[in-house]
Amino acid sequence: MGRSPCCDKAGLKKGPWTPEEDQKLLAYIEEHGHGSWRSLPEKAGLQRCGKSCRLRWTNYLRPDIKRGKFTVQEEQTIIQLHALLGNRWSAIATHLPKRTDNEIKNYWNTHLKKRLLKMGIDPVTHKHKNETLSSSTGQSKNAATLSHMAQWESARLEAEARLARESKLLHYQNNNLNKSAPQQHCFTHKTSTIWSTKPNEGTGDQQLESPTSTVTFSENLPLMIMPLGIPTDNRNRNNNNNNESSEIPARIEFAVSSSTSSDVSLVVKEHEHDWIRQINCPCPTEGIGEGFTSLLLGDPINRSLPTGKNEAPPSSSVAGAGESEFNYYEDNKNYWNSILNLVDSSPSDSQAMF
DNA sequence: AATAAGGGCAACCGCGACTGT
DNA sequence: GACAGTCGCGGTTGCCCTTAT
Numbered sequence: 001m002g003r004s005p006c007c008d009k010a011g012l013k014k015g016p017w018t019p020e021e022d023q024k025l026l027a028y029i030e031e032h033g034h035g036s037w038r039s040l041p042e043k044a045g046l047q048r049c050g051k052s053c054r055l056r057w058t059n060y061l062r063p064d065i066k067r068g069k070f071t072v073q074e075e076q077t078i079i080q081l082h083a084l085l086g087n088r089w090s091a092i093a094t095h096l097p098k099r100t101d102n103e104i105k106n107y108w109n110t111h112l113k114k115r116l117l118k119m120g121i122d123p124v125t126h127k128h129k130n131e132t133l134s135s136s137t138g139q140s141k142n143a144a145t146l147s148h149m150a151q152w153e154s155a156r157l158e159a160e161a162r163l164a165r166e167s168k169l170l171h172y173q174n175n176n177l178n179k180s181a182p183q184q185h186c187f188t189h190k191t192s193t194i195w196s197t198k199p200n201e202g203t204g205d206q207q208l209e210s211p212t213s214t215v216t217f218s219e220n221l222p223l224m225i226m227p228l229g230i231p232t233d234n235r236n237r238n239n240n241n242n243n244e245s246s247e248i249p250a251r252i253e254f255a256v257s258s259s260t261s262s263d264v265s266l267v268v269k270e271h272e273h274d275w276i277r278q279i280n281c282p283c284p285t286e287g288i289g290e291g292f293t294s295l296l297l298g299d300p301i302n303r304s305l306p307t308g309k310n311e312a313p314p315s316s317s318v319a320g321a322g323e324s325e326f327n328y329y330e331d332n333k334n335y336w337n338s339i340l341n342l343v344d345s346s347p348s349d350s351q352a353m354f
Numbered sequence: 355a356a357t358a359a360g361g362g363c364a365a366c367c368g369c370g371a372c373t374g375t
Numbered sequence: 376g377a378c379a380g381t382c383g384c385g386g387t388t389g390c391c392c393t394t395a396t
Contacts, residue, residue, distance in 0.1 A: 014365080014366075015364095015365075015366090015389095015390090016364070016365075016390080016391095017364090017365085036381075036382095037381075037382070038380080038381065038382090050381085050382090051366085051367090051381095051382085051383095052365075052366080054382075054383085055364085055365065055366080056364090056365085058383090059364075059365080060364075060365095087384095087385065087386085088384085088385085089384075089385065090383075090384060090385085101383095101384075101385085102363090102364080102365090102385095103363085105385075105386085106362070106363055106364085107362095107363095109362095109386095110361065110362055110363080111362090
């Protein structure tokens with residue numbers, strides 16, 4: 001498609017931003033919101049392209065950015081999410097509050113990737129080099145399941161990220177439009193993924209049911225929420241005159257409607273409005289016995305989960321499952337534990353590494 | 355002290371996705 | 376359905392600073 005490059009206009013400045021330019025951009029966005037990035041530079045009196053302005057804002061000037069050293073927890077989260085999602089930095093960034101995708105990407109490339117390589121772990125597959133060579137059926141099955149899990153989680157993260165972005169943006173703009181009102185920045189974002197089991201009719205075996213993923217945005221502050229059916233672009237374009245928006249408490253839910261053995265529909269629903277959005281995605285329907293998100297986010301409980309078959313099953317969610325299912329579940333868990341353990345116990349000891 | 359090499363990070367570039375006409 | 380406009384993402388580049396020689 002004939003898309004003209006946005007930065008090829010003569011006279012537009014490139015390269016590092018000066019404090020004066022930062023000030024102009026900051027002042028303009030605080031006053032008006034960013035609106036259309038394309039037209040922002042002209043309105044703000046900047047000799048930059050819109051893209052450059054957007055980048056500067058999202059990666060540097062935004063008020064909710066945390067700078068400085070990454071914590072051990074953040075590093076572990078990045079490693080685990082990268083193992084799941086690959087180089088999907090924006091998705092990873094949604095789980096690291098106040099960190100930008102660019103910052104995470106840079107940190108990965110300059111620190112974490114090298115660290116994993118030093119430890120003999122392939123930063124792409126997150127497997128020990130020895131392990132990569134072996135290809136037992138169990139492992140390939142494991143990999144296939146993880147791939148499905150990743151796909152599903154990936155779709156969920158995307159939807160989640162979108163909601164978070166939209167709500168944050170609206171919240172920010174709302175605050176700017178209501179400067180006299182008390183500034184509130186408490187944005188609670190609760191998410192969970194539940195993989196439940198149900199008895200299999202006839203056999204009495206436990207069968208894993210499609211998961212339910214719930215995202216709840218509950219805020220006590222007045223927040224403008226528009227139906228997701230309205231395109232993002234329009235909301236951005238019209239964000240300067242959204243006076244008509246009513247103030248409603250936001251409650252957004254994801255639910256997963258089940259489905260066939262291989263697909264689920266991720267349904268995004270908001271009760272106060274008459275809209276619905278559905279995402280179809282492949283879903284693992286077997287072999288997962290616990291909250292996936294909490295697993296990958298390094299919940300301390302998971303860090304101490306038993307790692308051998310001889311130990312008691314940790315969760316009631318797998319109680320009653322056949323041994324193969326249990327082993328399978330354990331395999332998945334062990335995979336993540338092994339990542340954590342490898343990171344935690346590097347040859348020269350983790351203290352030096354982290 | 356001078357300089358080369360390496361590391362870290364901000365910014366740029368190109369592409370795909372999404373939406374409106 | 377084709378096209379155009381815009382945005383966001385991921386890969387890459389290039390500059391600046393630090394470290395090693």
